[in-house]
Structures are given as structure tokens and as C-alpha cells.
Amino acid sequence: MENLIVCAGGNEDFKFAQSIGIGLVHSAFSLGKILSQKKVDRIIFIGTCGIYQEGKILDLYESSNAANLEYANLFDSFYTPIANEVRLNVSHETMINSSNYICKDEKIAREFFKKGMHIENMEGYAVLSCAKIHKIEGICYLCATNFCNEFAHEDFLKNHQKAKELLKEFLYDKKLI
Numbered sequence: 001m002e003n004l005i006v007c008a009g010g011n012e013d014f015k016f017a018q019s020i021g022i023g024l025v026h027s028a029f030s031l032g033k034i035l036s037q038k039k040v041d042r043i044i045f046i047g048t049c050g051i052y053q054e055g056k057i058l059d060l061y062e063s064s065n066a067a068n069l070e071y072a073n074l075f076d077s078f079y080t081p082i083a084n085e086v087r088l089n090v091s092h093e094t095m096i097n098s099s100n101y102i103c104k105d106e107k108i109a110r111e112f113f114k115k116g117m118h119i120e121n122m123e124g125y126a127v128l129s130c131a132k133i134h135k136i137e138g139i140c141y142l143c144a145t146n147f148c149n150e151f152a153h154e155d156f157l158k159n160h161q162k163a164k165e166l167l168k169e170f171l172y173d174k175k176l177i
Contacts, residue, residue, distance in 0.1 A: 064088035098125030109148035
């Protein structure tokens with residue numbers, strides 16, 4: 001099986017993974033371009049995530065399910081014609097929410113959790129959408145660096161390096177690198 005391991009890049013770069021860009025647009029565009037030029041059987045996305053309500057810092061999450069629920073989704077004043085959820089594997093219950101913004105409001109995080117979202121990562125939805133379009137397997141391995149609250153950015157910075165080390169160890173243990 002031919003795996004393609006990708007990451008966002010920037011400060012979340014790994015020697016063994018190809019950087020695809022930060023956020024929904026850059027990651028979708030870059031990954032789509034890569035997949036149009038290279039035949040792979042599975043995309044493995046690695047990165048970090050924030051926790052909406054339940055979980056532990058530095059725990060690893062595995063998911064092939066993601067959504068793109070923006071803040072506007074919490075209000076009846078907005079709608080979207082976009083199919084904003086992708087499920088590649090129903091056995092993975094953790095639902096990733098992706099947005100170009102990082103939640104730092106605990107009340108909003110609880111509302112996303114009530115909608116079935118467990119963690120957030122900016123690129124997960126784009127990566128899994130590309131996998132679905134190209135009819136290949138896709139999976140995200142994410143390490144939690146913070147809860148989605150007023151300390152989200154500070155906790156991310158504090159835990160980021162350890163999260164990257166844990167992801168690398170995890171991939172070695174799974175014999176993916």
C-alpha cells in the first residue's frame with residue numbers, strides 16, 4: 001500500500017511528511033495538486049488539535065470523519081449549500097471540526113461539542129475531502145495540545161513540541177515511518 005504522509009507545515013513540519021499548507025484552502029489546493037500527479041492508496045495526515053470539551057492534553061486521536069462547521073453554524077440566521085461533513089469510516093467516532101479559525105471561547109466550544117464535534121484541526125476536513133474526491137483512504141492522527149478556551153494559544157505553544165514528538169513515536173510504533 002502506497003501511503004502519503006502529509007502535515008500542515010509552518011511550525012508543524014515533519015521531515016517524513018510533505019507539507020500541504022495551513023488552513024482549509026491551502027491544504028485542499030496543495031493536496032489536490034499532489035494527488036493529481038502521484039498515485040497513492042492512502043493519505044495520512046498528522047498534526048495537532050484542540051479539544052472542545054472531553055479529552056486529555058497530549059492524547060492522540062485517530063479519525064476519518066470531519067466537518068466544516070463555522071461559528072455561523074450555531075445560529076439559525078445562516079445556512080450553507082455546501083455538504084460540510086465527510087465520513088470515510090464509520091468505525092472512527094471522533095469527529096474533527098475544521099475552520100480557518102481556532103476556537104478560544106469555552107461556551108462556543110461546548111456548542112460545537114453538542115453538535116457532535118470532539119476536536120478541532122484546521123486542515124482535517126480538507127484532507128479527508130480530497131481523499132474522498134480521489135476515492136482513496138484517508139486518516140488523521142492528531143495530538144491534543146489544548147482545550148478550546150481563553151488559554152488555547154498559550155497551551156498550544158507550551159505543548160506543541162511534545163505533541164510533535166508523540167506523533168512521531170506513534171507513527172514509528174505503527175510502522176508507518
